[in-house]
Amino acid sequence: VISLHFLSSLQSNTEGGRNTAFGTWAGDSNTTGSNNTFIGYDADASAGGLTNSTAIGNGAIVDASNKVRIGNDSVIVIGGKVGWSNLSDIRTKKDIKDIGLGLNFITSLRPVEFKTKEGDDRIHLGFVAQDIEVLLGEDYSILGIGADTDRMLSLRYTDFIAPLVKAVQELRVQKEEEISILKDQIAKQQAQIVALQKQLESIIVILKE
Structure with a gap:
């Protein structure tokens, strides 16, 4: 299974596949995790086997599967011109x-x-x-x-x-x-x-x- 990465990224990857890493040391903690995205210098995962996780930004660390982390602990504002919209259609819900x-x-x-x-x-x-x-x-x-x-x-x-x-x-x-x-x-x-x-x-x- 192919993983796309730059030199000095995903260096610890052993069995993980379908991962994408851009940046020096990006995704270096990933070993067996798959379908992850790491963008930025030292953008990484806190564990080696996460799935479908995303870390974006310098030093951003995602700590769970199916989770997106933007920025590191020094970031003080994340925003845009409009509010964030969450999918809330009844067809996506049960119980x-x-x-x-x-x-x-x-x-x-x-x-x-x-x-x-x-x-x-x-x-x-x-x-x-x-x-x-x-x-x-x-x-x-x-x-x-x-x-x-x-x-x-x-x-x-x-x-x-x-x-x-x-x-x-x-x-x-x-x-x-x-x-x-x-x-x-x-x-x-x-x-x-x-x-x-x-x-x-x-x-x-x-x-x-």
Whole structure:
């Protein structure tokens, strides 16, 4: 099986095939992995047997199969003119059901501010992946788990949108129930006031006689 690569790239490859590597030392950790792409100086994989993974940029390290990594730890901005669009067609999905994660999940989150050990010294806002793992375990794709020995964790922040929407919906239901209860209480109190007014009017009539 053919792998396309430049000199000084994919040097450790033994049984892997259909790999593409451009750049000095690109893909050098790959040994048996296949269908991988490494573009850039020292763009590499964290393990030798990954499949369908992509690392793009100087020192970019992809740590799991079927994953794309763009840039190294010093990169501080990845962007473009428009937002990223994710395929969401119903024909690509199965086992669709309403989510159970809502207000309780959102209120259990620990929002933090932090600085990264690599890159700039600016303050970032977000969550700690290990905290999310404690709350959800490993079943949800919101948590990315590296296949390397370090088991580096990552988060898909867009996956927080659905629980946030669910939380707002639950809050609305709660508020509507509270409003309904308050309306009933007000109606009862108004009825009591009317009854008391009638009693007072009757007493006044008696006193005038």
